[in-house]
Amino acid sequence: MSESTDTQELASLTTSLRRHLQRRERVGIRFLPKGDLPRETTTVSSDANLMAGTEGNLFSDSSAVYEAKTLEELRAAIGDCRRCKLWSGRTHLVFGVGNPKAKLMFVGEGPGRDEDLQGEPFVGRAGQLLTDIITKGMGLRREDVYIANVVKCRPPENRNPEPDEVASCEPFLKKQIDLVKPAIIVALGKFAVQTLLQSKVPITRLRGQWHSYHGIKLMPTLHPAYLLRNPADKKLVWDDIKKVMKELSGESA
Numbered sequence: 001m002s003e004s005t006d007t008q009e010l011a012s013l014t015t016s017l018r019r020h021l022q023r024r025e026r027v028g029i030r031f032l033p034k035g036d037l038p039r040e041t042t043t044v045s046s047d048a049n050l051m052a053g054t055e056g057n058l059f060s061d062s063s064a065v066y067e068a069k070t071l072e073e074l075r076a077a078i079g080d081c082r083r084c085k086l087w088s089g090r091t092h093l094v095f096g097v098g099n100p101k102a103k104l105m106f107v108g109e110g111p112g113r114d115e116d117l118q119g120e121p122f123v124g125r126a127g128q129l130l131t132d133i134i135t136k137g138m139g140l141r142r143e144d145v146y147i148a149n150v151v152k153c154r155p156p157e158n159r160n161p162e163p164d165e166v167a168s169c170e171p172f173l174k175k176q177i178d179l180v181k182p183a184i185i186v187a188l189g190k191f192a193v194q195t196l197l198q199s200k201v202p203i204t205r206l207r208g209q210w211h212s213y214h215g216i217k218l219m220p221t222l223h224p225a226y227l228l229r230n231p232a233d234k235k236l237v238w239d240d241i242k243k244v245m246k247e248l249s250g251e252s253a
C-alpha cells in the first residue's frame with residue numbers, strides 16, 4: 001500500500017472517530033461503556049436522586065432530554081433517535097407505557113418483533129405472561145404500572161444489546177425512572193438486571209433478593225420469555241413477585 005493511501009486511510013479513520021465521539025458527546029456520553037467491566041456490588045449508589053451528578057456528564061446542561069419534566073417531554077426530546085446503530089432496523093421506537101406516577105416499574109431488555117411492530121413493550125407472548133403476572137398474580141391493571149426496556153429499539157434477531165448501544169440508550173431509561181419515581185423496580189431477566197445493577201453476577205444468584213438502584217428497591221427476577229421456555233421456573237418468579245407485593249402493600253399502608 002502506498003504512503004498516500006495509508007495517509008488517506010488514517011485521515012478517514014480519524015474523521016470517523018471524531019464524528020463518533022462528537023455524536024456521543026451530543027447526547028452527553030463522555031465515558032466508555034462499563035458493560036465490560038466486572039463489578040461485584042449489587043448496590044448502585046444510595047443517592048435518592050438518581051440524576052444527581054449526571055448533569056454535564058450524561059447530558060449537557062442544555063439537553064432537552066436532561067431538562068424534560070414529563071415523560072411526554074422526554075419522548076419528544078428523544079425524537080427520531082439515531083444515537084446508536086439499532087435505529088436502522090426498527091419499525092417503531094418503543095419508549096415505554098403505563099402510569100407515569102406508578103409505584104411499580106418493570107424493566108426489560110429491549111423490544112422483540114411484536115413490540116417493534118406495535119411500538120409498545122411486552123405485547124408478544126412473553127408480554128402476555130407479564131400481563132398475567134400483573135393482573136392475575138398481583139391483582140393490578142397493566143395501566144397501574146410502568147413498563148420500559150433498557151434499549152428502545154429492537155436488536156436484530158433479538159440478540160443482546162451491545163455495550164455501545166446500552167451506553168447510548170440507558171440515559172433515557174435513567175431519566176424515565178427519575179420522572180416516574182417508582183418505589184420498586186422489577187428487573188426482568190439477566191440483561192436488565194446486570195445492566196441496572198452494573199453487575200456480572202449471574203441472575204440465579206441475584207434474583208429473589210432486594211437490591212438498590214440509586215435508593216430505589218430493585219427486585220431481580222427471571223424474564224417472561226425465559227419462563228415460556230422453562231415453565232417449571234414460574235414458581236421462582238412467583239416467589240419473587242410475592243416479595244414485591246408484600247413490599248408494595250407496605251408502601252401503600
Ligand code: SF4
Pocket residue numbers: 078081082083084085086087093151152153165168169
Ligand atoms: S436504541 Fe436507544 S439510543 Fe439506540 S437508536 Fe434506539 S432510542 Fe436511540
